[in-house]
Amino acid sequence: MNERENKIDQLTAKLEELSKRQGLFQRDIDALKEELDMLRYAEPSFKPQAEQPLVAKAPEVLISAEPPKVVVARTITPPVTESAKAKKVFNLEKFIGENLINKIGIAVLVIGVAIGAKYAIEHQLISPLTRIILGYLMGLGLLGVAIRLKKNYESFSAVILSGAMAILYFITFAAYSIYHLLPQELTFAIMVMLTTFTVFAALKYSMQVIAHIGLVGAYAVPFLLSKGEGKVAILFSYMAIINAGILVIGFRKYWKALYYSSFAITWLIYMSWIATKYDMAQHFGLALTFLAIFFAIFYTTFLAYKLKRLEKFVITDVGLLLLNSFLFFGFGYGILVDHPLGGQLLGIFTVINALIHFGVCTVIYRLKLADRNMFYLMAGLVLTFITIAIPVQLNGSWVTLVWAGEAALLFWIGRTKNVTAYEWMSYPLIILAFISILQDWQGAYGQYMSTIDYTPVFNINVLTAMLFVAAMGFIIRINHTYQGTQEPNGKGGSVFIAIATPAIMLIVLYSIFSLEISEYWNRLYASSAIELKEAGLDYAETYYNNDLGYFRTIWQIIYSFAFFSILALVNIRWFKRKSLGYVSLVLFGYALLLFLFYGLYILSELRDSYIHKELGLYFKHGGFNVGIRYIALALLGVLYFSIFKLLKEVLQNKALRVTYDIVLFTSIWWIASSELINLMDLFYFENPYRLALSIMWGIMALLFIIWGISKKRKHIRILAIAVAGITLIKLFAYDMSHFDTIAKTLAFVSLGILLLVISFLYNKYKHFIFDDNDTNP
Structure with missing residues (x-):
C-alpha cells in the first residue's frame, strides 16, 4: 500500500508541475503575440527597444521559468492639421462666399x-x-x-x-x-x-x-x-435653337440637371400653348412640326452620351425616354384626332412611332452601342406601338392599351432579366392604365339617352377591358413564376404586385360586365318612353317602364352573386390564397347586404308591378317579374355554398365559421320573412301577413334551437333566443294594437306553445348541451 501511495503522490506532483509550466507557456505565447502586433502596427519611424529577431528570442522565452519582459510599443498619432479639418468639416461660409453669392x-x-x-x-x-x-x-x-x-x-x-x-x-x-x-x-x-x-x-x-x-x-x-403678340413660330424656333445647343453638349457631357430642366421647360411651354392657344385652322402644321423637332432633339440628347460611352441606363434615363416618347405620341394623337384628315391617320401615326423606335433599336443591336437594358426598352416600345396601332385607328382607348401593354412589358423585362429599374417603372404605369380605363368608361357609359347605336358585350369597351385584364394577369403570372428565384423589387414592390395588381384586375373584370348590364337596361328604359296627354291638360307627360330600371338593379345583383361565387371557387380549386379568400368574404358581405336591404325591395316592386299592372296597355308586366326572384335566391345559395367551401378548405378559421353560421341563419330568417310577404301578396292576402310573420318567427326560433342542440352550436341557440325575443317585442309592441281578438289569441297561443317547446328541449337535453363542450363548426 505504501508503494502504491508513493506512486500516487509522485504522479500528482508531476501533474501539478506540468500544469504550472503549461500556464507559463501560455503566458509566454500571449506576450509574444502582443509584441508582434505592436511591431506590425507601430509607426514606420519608430524602432522598438528589442532589435533581436523574434525567432532567436523565442527559445529563451520558452525555456525561461520567469515571465518574459514585454516591450510596449508606443503608437505615434500624427497631428491633425488645419487642412485636414477643413476637408472633413463643411465650411458654410466658404460655400456661401465662393459659390452661392x-x-x-x-x-x-x-x-x-x-x-x-x-x-x-x-x-x-x-x-x-x-x-x-x-x-x-x-x-x-x-x-x-x-x-x-x-x-x-x-x-x-x-x-x-x-x-x-x-x-x-x-x-x-x-x-x-x-x-x-x-x-x-x-x-x-x-x-x-x-x-x-x-x-x-x-x-x-x-x-x-x-x-x-x-x-x-x-x-x-x-x-x-x-x-401677347402670339408669335409662336418664333418662340418655338428660339426654343429649338437652345435645345440644339443642349444636344451638342450631350455628345460630350452627361449633365442630368441640364437635360431635366430643358426637357421640363420645353414640354410645359408646349403643353400650355396646346391647351390655351392652339387653333387647328392656323396651327395644325406648325404644332406637328415643332412637336417632331422637340421629340427628336430630346430623343437624341438622352441617347447621345450613353451610346457614345456605352454606359448603362439607370431608371431616370429610362423614365425620360419613355416620357418623351409618350408625350410625342400623346400630343400628336391629340393634334391629329380633331383634324378631318389627321383623324384617319392615327393608326399610321402609331406605326410611325413604332418605326422610329425600331430604327434606333436596330442600330443599337447591330453596332452594340448600349447594354441589354436599352435594347429591351427600345424593343418594348416597338412592340407596344405596333400592338396598339389597330385599336388606335378604330377607337380612342389607345391610352389604356399603351400603359397596360407597357406595364406588362416592363415588368416582364424587369423580373425575368433581373432589371429592377424596369420593374419599378411598371408600377406607376399600372396605376395610370387603371385611371385611364375608368376615364374611358366615364365617356362610354351613361349615354343611353342618345341615339348612338350600341352593341352589348361585343364592343370596343369590353375588348379594351379584357386586354387590360390579360395584361394584369400576365404580370401576376410572371410574379408568381419568378417569386421563388429572385426578389428584385423590394418589400414595397412585392406588396404592390401581390395585392394591388390582382385587386385592380378584379375590379376591372367585375366592373366591365356590370357596366354592360347597366347600359343595356338603361337603353331599354330610355327607349320605352311614351307621351300621354291626360284629359283637361294642354301638355303631354312622358312615362317610362319602371320595371326595366328594376330589372337592371336585380340583374346586377345576380351578376355579383355569380362573379363572387366563381372567384371563391377558383381560389379553392387553383390558388388556395388566404388573402384572396378574405377579399371574397368582404365581397360576399357587400353583395349580401345589398340584396337584403335593397334587392328584396326591388323584387317587391317588381311583384307589385306584376300584380297591379300599372299602364298595362302600354307596358308589359309578365310573370318574370316574380320568377326572377328565385333566380336571385338560387345564385345567393351558390354564393353561400362557395363561401362555406372557402372557409372549410382555405381559411380554416373557427371564428369565421361561427360568423358564417350566424349570417346564414339570419339571412334565412330575413329572406323567409320576405318570401312569406311575397306569397301572401301574390295570393291577395291583406293584413294577416303580420300575424303569419309572428307565428313563422316563433317556428323559426324553435327550428334554430333544434339545430343548435343537435349540432351542439351555442351561437345558433343564442341566435334562436334572439329571434324569439324579437318576436315577443313585436307581439307586445305592435300586434297588440293592430290585431283583433282572434288574431291576438292565435298569435299569443302559437308563440306561447313554441316557447314552451323550446324550454322543454333545453330541459330535456340540458346534459347534452351543457355538460359537454360545443363542437367546433
Whole structure:
C-alpha cells in the first residue's frame, strides 16, 4: 500500500508541475503575440527597444521559468492639421462666399436688366436702338470680364460668363421681336452664334452652370418681353435653337440637371400653348412640326452620351425616354384626332412611332452601342406601338392599351432579366392604365339617352377591358413564376404586385360586365318612353317602364352573386390564397347586404308591378317579374355554398365559421320573412301577413334551437333566443294594437306553445348541451 501511495503522490506532483509550466507557456505565447502586433502596427519611424529577431528570442522565452519582459510599443498619432479639418468639416461660409453669392448676384443682375429694359420701354426713356446697343454693351462687357478672370478665378468667371450669355440672348430677341431692328435671318444667325459660343464655353470650362444659366435661363427671355403678340413660330424656333445647343453638349457631357430642366421647360411651354392657344385652322402644321423637332432633339440628347460611352441606363434615363416618347405620341394623337384628315391617320401615326423606335433599336443591336437594358426598352416600345396601332385607328382607348401593354412589358423585362429599374417603372404605369380605363368608361357609359347605336358585350369597351385584364394577369403570372428565384423589387414592390395588381384586375373584370348590364337596361328604359296627354291638360307627360330600371338593379345583383361565387371557387380549386379568400368574404358581405336591404325591395316592386299592372296597355308586366326572384335566391345559395367551401378548405378559421353560421341563419330568417310577404301578396292576402310573420318567427326560433342542440352550436341557440325575443317585442309592441281578438289569441297561443317547446328541449337535453363542450363548426 505504501508503494502504491508513493506512486500516487509522485504522479500528482508531476501533474501539478506540468500544469504550472503549461500556464507559463501560455503566458509566454500571449506576450509574444502582443509584441508582434505592436511591431506590425507601430509607426514606420519608430524602432522598438528589442532589435533581436523574434525567432532567436523565442527559445529563451520558452525555456525561461520567469515571465518574459514585454516591450510596449508606443503608437505615434500624427497631428491633425488645419487642412485636414477643413476637408472633413463643411465650411458654410466658404460655400456661401465662393459659390452661392455669385449665382444669386448674376441672377439678380439679369433680372435687373430685364426690369430696367421693361421700364425704359414702357416710359419711352431712350430710343429702341439705344436700348439694344446698351444691352449688347453690357452683355459684351460682362463677357470680357469673365474671360479676363478665367485664368485665376475660373468658377467665378463661369458664373459671370453665364449671365453675359443670358443678357445677349435677351437683347437679340428684343431687337428682333419687339423693335424689329434685326431681320429674321440675321437674328437667327446671331442666336446660333450665341448658342455655339455658350456650348463651347460650357465644354471649355467643363461647368454645368454655364449651360444652365446661359441656355436654360434663356427660356425666360420671350416671356419677360412678351406683350401677347402670339408669335409662336418664333418662340418655338428660339426654343429649338437652345435645345440644339443642349444636344451638342450631350455628345460630350452627361449633365442630368441640364437635360431635366430643358426637357421640363420645353414640354410645359408646349403643353400650355396646346391647351390655351392652339387653333387647328392656323396651327395644325406648325404644332406637328415643332412637336417632331422637340421629340427628336430630346430623343437624341438622352441617347447621345450613353451610346457614345456605352454606359448603362439607370431608371431616370429610362423614365425620360419613355416620357418623351409618350408625350410625342400623346400630343400628336391629340393634334391629329380633331383634324378631318389627321383623324384617319392615327393608326399610321402609331406605326410611325413604332418605326422610329425600331430604327434606333436596330442600330443599337447591330453596332452594340448600349447594354441589354436599352435594347429591351427600345424593343418594348416597338412592340407596344405596333400592338396598339389597330385599336388606335378604330377607337380612342389607345391610352389604356399603351400603359397596360407597357406595364406588362416592363415588368416582364424587369423580373425575368433581373432589371429592377424596369420593374419599378411598371408600377406607376399600372396605376395610370387603371385611371385611364375608368376615364374611358366615364365617356362610354351613361349615354343611353342618345341615339348612338350600341352593341352589348361585343364592343370596343369590353375588348379594351379584357386586354387590360390579360395584361394584369400576365404580370401576376410572371410574379408568381419568378417569386421563388429572385426578389428584385423590394418589400414595397412585392406588396404592390401581390395585392394591388390582382385587386385592380378584379375590379376591372367585375366592373366591365356590370357596366354592360347597366347600359343595356338603361337603353331599354330610355327607349320605352311614351307621351300621354291626360284629359283637361294642354301638355303631354312622358312615362317610362319602371320595371326595366328594376330589372337592371336585380340583374346586377345576380351578376355579383355569380362573379363572387366563381372567384371563391377558383381560389379553392387553383390558388388556395388566404388573402384572396378574405377579399371574397368582404365581397360576399357587400353583395349580401345589398340584396337584403335593397334587392328584396326591388323584387317587391317588381311583384307589385306584376300584380297591379300599372299602364298595362302600354307596358308589359309578365310573370318574370316574380320568377326572377328565385333566380336571385338560387345564385345567393351558390354564393353561400362557395363561401362555406372557402372557409372549410382555405381559411380554416373557427371564428369565421361561427360568423358564417350566424349570417346564414339570419339571412334565412330575413329572406323567409320576405318570401312569406311575397306569397301572401301574390295570393291577395291583406293584413294577416303580420300575424303569419309572428307565428313563422316563433317556428323559426324553435327550428334554430333544434339545430343548435343537435349540432351542439351555442351561437345558433343564442341566435334562436334572439329571434324569439324579437318576436315577443313585436307581439307586445305592435300586434297588440293592430290585431283583433282572434288574431291576438292565435298569435299569443302559437308563440306561447313554441316557447314552451323550446324550454322543454333545453330541459330535456340540458346534459347534452351543457355538460359537454360545443363542437367546433
